[in-house]
Structures are given as C-alpha cells and as structure tokens.
Amino acid sequence: MNGVQFPNDPAGVFYAIPMQGVSWAGQNPLGEGFCFGLESGGLVLTDTQGTPLGSPREADSKEAVNGVAFSKGWLTVTSRADINLIGPRLQANQEQVVIDGGGLDVVVAPRSGYFVVPIGPAGIMFVKPGITDKEPVIVSRSDKISLNYSRVLALPGPAEDDLVVSAGRRGGLGFADFKERMRGHTLNSVKFHNLDLVDVCSMGGFAVAAAAKDGSLVFLSDFLTERSPHTVKFKGVQGTVYRLLYAGGELFVLTSKALYGLFGLAEQFLNGTGNNLYDAEILRFPIEASDANVVQDKWLLAVGIDCVLRFDIEKMPKSPKEGRQNGQWEEPEDIRAQPLWEESSFEQTSGNMATV
Amino acid sequence: MAVHDAEHPTRTRRSDYRYLFTARHHGGDKSAAMWRTEIARDTEFSIFDMADFREVADSRGWLYGVLADGDDLSEIGTCDEQVAEFQPGAEGEPWHGYPKWVVNKLGPANRRKPHCCPEKQVFDRMVHVTLITTVQRKRLLAGRHA
Numbered sequence: 172m173n174g175v176q177f178p179n180d181p182a183g184v185f186y187a188i189p190m191q192g193v194s195w196a197g198q199n200p201l202g203e204g205f206c207f208g209l210e211s212g213g214l215v216l217t218d219t220q221g222t223p224l225g226s227p228r229e230a231d232s233k234e235a236v237n238g239v240a241f242s243k244g245w246l247t248v249t250s251r252a253d254i255n256l257i258g259p260r261l262q263a264n265q266e267q268v269v270i271d272g273g274g275l276d277v278v279v280a281p282r283s284g285y286f287v288v289p290i291g292p293a294g295i296m297f298v299k300p301g302i303t304d305k306e307p308v309i310v311s312r313s314d315k316i317s318l319n320y321s322r323v324l325a326l327p328g329p330a331e332d333d334l335v336v337s338a339g340r341r342g343g344l345g346f347a348d349f350k351e352r353m354r355g356h357t358l359n360s361v362k363f364h365n366l367d368l369v370d371v372c373s374m375g376g377f378a379v380a381a382a383a384k385d386g387s388l389v390f391l392s393d394f395l396t397e398r399s400p401h402t403v404k405f406k407g408v409q410g411t412v413y414r415l416l417y418a419g420g421e422l423f424v425l426t427s428k429a430l431y432g433l434f435g436l437a438e439q440f441l442n443g444t445g446n447n448l449y450d451a452e453i454l455r456f457p458i459e460a461s462d463a464n465v466v467q468d469k470w471l472l473a474v475g476i477d478c479v480l481r482f483d484i485e486k487m488p489k490s491p492k493e494g495r496q497n498g499q500w501e502e503p504e505d506i507r508a509q510p511l512w513e514e515s516s517f518e519q520t521s522g523n524m525a526t527v
Numbered sequence: 528m529a530v531h532d533a534e535h536p537t538r539t540r541r542s543d544y545r546y547l548f549t550a551r552h553h554g555g556d557k558s559a560a561m562w563r564t565e566i567a568r569d570t571e572f573s574i575f576d577m578a579d580f581r582e583v584a585d586s587r588g589w590l591y592g593v594l595a596d597g598d599d600l601s602e603i604g605t606c607d608e609q610v611a612e613f614q615p616g617a618e619g620e621p622w623h624g625y626p627k628w629v630v631n632k633l634g635p636a637n638r639r640k641p642h643c644c645p646e647k648q649v650f651d652r653m654v655h656v657t658l659i660t661t662v663q664r665k666r667l668l669a670g671r672h673a
Contacts, residue, residue, distance in 0.1 A: 194669050210647075210668060235647075237669035251630045251644050251670030272633030273644065275670055291630055292606045310633070319607050321672070340607050367607075369672060384672065411599050411673070413666070427598065427662065427673075461665035476661050522633075 174429060174455035175488075175498070181220055184486045185456075188221030188479040196472040196479045197464035199224075200241030205466060207479060208236025212250060219470065221479065230255065232269075237462075238277035242284045245300035249274035254288060258301060268302055280325040280333035283351045287335055289320035295337060297349060307521035311347065313358045315515035318342035322370045325349075326377070329395075336379055336394060338371040344381055346394055347517050358517035363389070363402060363508035370415040372422075374437050382415035382424060387506060390440050400510055401440070403503035405433070407453040418465040419484040422451075425463045430456040430473060430482075434489045434498065452489070454498035456482070530555060534621055535572045539579040545621030546575050546613075552625040560625040561605045570594065574603070574611050575624055581656040585646045589614045591627070593658055600663060600673050604628075609673060610645060630670040644670070 177185035195208030199216050204224065207215040212230030217223050230236075234250035241247075245258040254270040254277070274288040274296065288296040294312025302308070318339025328334040328348055337345040343362025350356075362368075368389065371381040377396075381389040386408040390401040410428030417423075422433040436451035458480055460473035465484075473480040530553075535546040548568055551559050562571060578584075578592035585591065590613040594601040600609045604626025613624035631643040650664045663673035 194665060210665075235665075235668040237671065251668070253631065270633070271631070273630035273670055275630060290633065291628065293632060296633075308633075413671070459662050461662045462669065462671070474665065476665075 174457040176457065184483050184488075186221075186481045186483075187475065188217075188481055189477070190215070190221065190479055191477050193474050193479055194235035195237055195239060195462060195464075196474050197239060198466040200239060200246055205470075205472060205479070206239055208239055208248065210235040212236060212248075214239065214248065219481075221481070234273075238274060238288070240277040240279045240286055242279040242286060243300040245286075247277045247286045247288075247298065247300075249277045249288060251275075254296070254298070256286070256298065256300070256302060268304070270296075270298070270308060275320070276322055278323055278325050280335070280349060281327045282331060282333045283349065285333070285349070285351065287323050287325050287333075287349075289323045289337055291321070292317070292319050295320050295323060295335060295347075299351075304523060307523055309519055309521050311349075311356065311358075311517045311519050313515040313517055316342065316345070316358055316360045316513050318345050318360060320345070324371055324373050324379070326373055334377075334395075336371055336373075338368045338381055340369065341367050343511075344368060344371060344379075344389070344391075344394075355519060356517045358515050360513050360515075361400065361510045362513075363510060366402070366508055369412055372415050372417040374417050374422075374441060378441055380415060380417065380422060380437070380440075382412045384412050386410075386412055386424065386426065387508070388415075388422075388503075389508075392440070398510070398512060402506045402508040403449065404506050405431075405451065405453060405501050405503045407431070407455070407499060407501050408433075413461065414463045416463060416465050416471065418468050418471060419487075421484070421489065423463070423471060425460055425473060428457075430458050430460065430463070430471075432456070432487060432489070432498070450500055450502045452498040452500050454487070454489075533568075535568065537572070539576045541576075541580045541582075544575075544579055544615075546572055547616065547621040547623045549623045549625075552623070560608065560628065562626060563603060563605055566594070566603050571603075571611075571624070575613050575622065577658070578611070578613060581652070581658060583649060583652045583656065583658065585649050590622075590624075591645055591649045591653070592624075593653065595658070600659065602672075607672060610667065612645065629667055 192210040204218045213227045234252040238249035251273040256268040286298040297309040322338045367384040410426030414425040432454040433451040463473040471482040574592035578590040608626030612627035666673040
C-alpha cells in the first residue's frame with residue numbers, strides 16, 4: 172500500500188506547519204487553536220494555521236513536553252523529568268508547582284477536575300489543580316496486577332465518579348474509578364497473551380479501543396460490563412504503533428511507518444453491523460511523526476521532524492460511498508486473543524512531592 | 528540468569544573496557560532494573576561494546592546503548608526499557624549496565640535529581656551515529672517507547 176499524499180494546503184486536508192523542535196501538539200488549553208510543546212520544555216500557542224499567538228512560554232525543566240492539560244485555571248505540563256503545574260493562567264509571576272518525577276502524559280478527569288498522569292510501572296498519579304507543597308500527591312498502583320501505565324483516558328462515570336482507563340503494556344488494560352477524597356479503589360484489568368498495549372481511546376460512552384505495539388486492536392463495547400473483547404489485526408497497518416486516536420467517528424493509528432485511517436471500522440463495531448466480521452477502508456498517509464493528538468474532533472495533529480502535520484478530519488476522503496476510494500479495503504484477521512481478567516485493590520499512597 | 532556476578536570474557540574493541548554481568552540486574556534484586564531473560568549475555572555485551580565504539584556518552588562519561596530489531600528498537604528490560612545505561616566501576620573494576628527507565632522516578636520535593644533519565648546529548652549522539660532515527664529520538668526524549 173503506497174498511500175495517499177495530499178497537497179500542502181492551509182485550506183485543504185493536509186497542511187505542514189513549519190516549526191522546529193516540537194515534541195507534543197494538541198489543543199490550545201486556553202482557547203481556540205493549537206498548543207505545541209517544545210523539546211526545550213517551552214510552549215507555543217497558535218491559531219489553527221499555526222501562527223504563534225505571542226511569545227513562547229519558557230519552562231524551568233528544559234525537558235521535552237509530552238503532555239499538556241488544563242483544569243480549573245491550572246495548566247499541567249508533563250515531561251520525562253517532572254510535572255509542572257502552572258496557575259492560574261499563563262501570566263507573568265504566575266504560581267508554579269513542580270513535582271520531581273516524570274509523567275508520560277496528562278489528561279483531566281471530567282468530574283473531579285484532577286489531573287491524571289500515567290507514570291509507568293509506578294502507577295497513576297492524581298493531582299488536584301491548585302495543589303500546594305503542603306498537600307500530598309496521590310499515586311495509585313496495584314501490588315498484584317503489574318501494569319506499565321503508559322497512556323490514560325478519563326471518562327465521566329455513572330456514580331459521580333471518574334473512570335480511568337489505562338494502557339499498561341504487557342499488563343493489559345486497567346480500569347479504575349476515582350473520586351476526590353476516596354480512600355481506596357479497585358483496579359480491574361484485562362490482558363492478552365502476546366499483546367503489548369501501548370494506547371487506548373474512547374469511542375463514546377464506555378466503548379474503548381486499544382492498540383498493541385504490533386498493530387493488533389482490542390475493542391470493548393462497554394468496559395464496565397463486557398468480558399469478551401474483540402481482538403483483530405490488519406495486515407495493512409505496519410510499523411510500531413505510537414498512537415490510537417478516535418475522531419470524527421473514525422479510528423486512526425499512528426505508527427513508525429505511517430498514519431492510517433481505519434474508515435468504517437468504529438461504526439461497524441459500535442452499531443454491531445459487522446456481526447464480528449469487520450472490514451475497513453485503510454487509508455495510509457506516509458508521514459514520519461513521533462506523536463499525534465486530536466483537537467476538537469476536527470483536527471489531527473501529528474508531530475513531524477521539523478513541522479507539525481495538520482490533517483482536517485472532516486475533509487479526508489473516507490469511503491467509496493462518497494465517490495472516492497483512496498484506500499484499500501481489508502478484512503482484519505480475528506486473532507482471538509484470550510482475555511485474562513483480574514481484580515485487585517488499587518492502593519493509594521500519598522506524599523508531599525510538590526515544590527512551589 | 529546470573530545469580531552471581533560474572534565478567535564477560537572479552538573486552539570492548541575501542542577502549543578495552545571490561546564488563547560485569549551483575550546479579551543485581553539479572554534477577555538478584557527485584558527492586559532494581561532488570562535485563563530481560565531473552566537478552567543473551569553476548570547480546571548485552573554487544574550493546575555495551577557498541578555504546579563504547581560509537582562513544583555514546585553523557586556528561587559524566589557513562590555510556591548508553593540500544594538494541595535494534597530491524598527498523599525498531601527491542602525492549603531490553605522487564606519494564607519495557609529500550610535504553611541501557613552503563614556505568615564504570617571503581618578504579619580497576621569492570622563496567623556494568625542495566626536497562627534505563629526513560630522517565631525520572633518520583634522523589635521527595637526537597638531533593639532534585641542531578642542525573643536520572645538519559646541526557647538529550649545521548650539521544651543526539653545516537654542519531655548522529657545512526658543507532659536511532661530522528662523520530663525515535665523524539666520518542667525517547669518524550670519518555671515514550673520507540
């Protein structure tokens with residue numbers, strides 16, 4: 172599959188925003204437009220054409236940004252070295268709190284507003300916006316279930332709680348609830364022999380999809396109740412998987428080889444129209460990118476070598492029904508990976524780790 | 528799996544360094560970084576030898592290496608680490624190495640770590656000597672798998 176190349180067009184499907192040293196690209200946490208995290212630790216806010224809105228914000232850590240999130244007036248920027256909380260907004264003489272320890276990403280729990288940071292084998296960190304050096308940082312991990320927490324997503328739960336789903340590498344997927352001031356919680360997990368799960372995304376409600384490093388995909392229509400996930404693999408998706416994203420009703424996989432759109436797959440799964448026999452039109456975009464994020468369900472931003480690659484999801488040619496077939500239809504192999512479910516206490520530890 | 532420290536029979540081709548397989552990093556200490564059992568001793572030494580040969584060092588002179596698997600990087604550690612860190616022994620003693628977690632571990636607020644995850648210059652050097660690609664450098668700099 173050679174893939175599709177679109178012209179570089181600021182008004183078209185694809186636009187390469189020139190910018191050196193970007194390590195993360197996503198939504199502007201303070202409004203419309205984008206935010207680019209830099210290898211130097213700084214942040215650049217831009218409009219949707221990539222035009223900077225003011226000067227870059229320099230950072231203390233000087234480490235490559237790998238996550239940015241905003242909650243209750245506080246901005247959290249993660250890197251492999253530390254977690255920086257900046258409040259109340261990007262202003263001069265702003266308050267800043269630094270947690271000495273690296274994070275792999277950061278998302279906001281929708282109900283509590285807490286920042287949720289995966290920190291690898293050490294667990295998941297929950298940080299209250301506006302934390303001071305007098306308040307403890309909460310870290311949850313299980314002694315029984317061994318997950319390498321690499322990516323997380325946080326969803327509103329049914330009982331005024333937050334539900335955190337994490338990709339835990341060979342340990343599988345982890346599911347836990349979270350509430351402010353809760354004393355302990357439970358970790359449920361599902362793992363599969365030979366699947367190294369590196370990313371997970373929400374497809375609405377409690378439906379999630381996860382991706383293994385080798386391109387295998389795991390689907391759960393409702394992670395609260397379903398116990399028989401579907402596991403498939405497309406031969407057309409090649410390379411080491413970096414990200415799995417859901418946007419505009421479609422799934423996208425970024426690998427070391429390309430960005431792949433798996434058009435039609437999520438719809439079949441969510442509507443049950445595939446009868447467990449799915450297919451997808453795989454559109455391959457031959458790009459070199461290290462990370463990607465979705466902005467407002469419209470833009471897909473991929474971090475290129477010396478630019479940010481912006482895709483307009485709405486303008487992507489998606490299926491023959493629209494009169495254009497750019498991709499290749501493929502029925503995935505049903506790999507029938509056997510799930511192994513486990514349940515364990517998700518032990519919370521806390522400590523004063525923040526420096527103001 | 529080593530249960531005792533054992534020295535590799537040969538030395539590195541560039542610097543004539545000796546290398547020690549430590550029990551601590553081969554299952555002897557569950558709290559320590561651990562090499563995967565699939566990584567043979569000769570493979571482990573080859574990573575060290577290449578790190579020395581290509582002079583992939585940080586500001587302290589400690590060496591770093593990776594294990595290529597085609598276009599990808601192999602996991603070498605039990606926590607999915609892909610980078611190995613090698614540190615010198617005391618005067619006259621051999622070097623030893625272990626899988627290096629690319630994200631700093633949590634520490635007390637009053638003690639900042641001067642060195643923990645590999646320095647940027649390490650990954651820049653790896654790109655320069657074609658051990659990793661530019662995209663892999665970006666991934667590792669962000670603490671992600673490559």
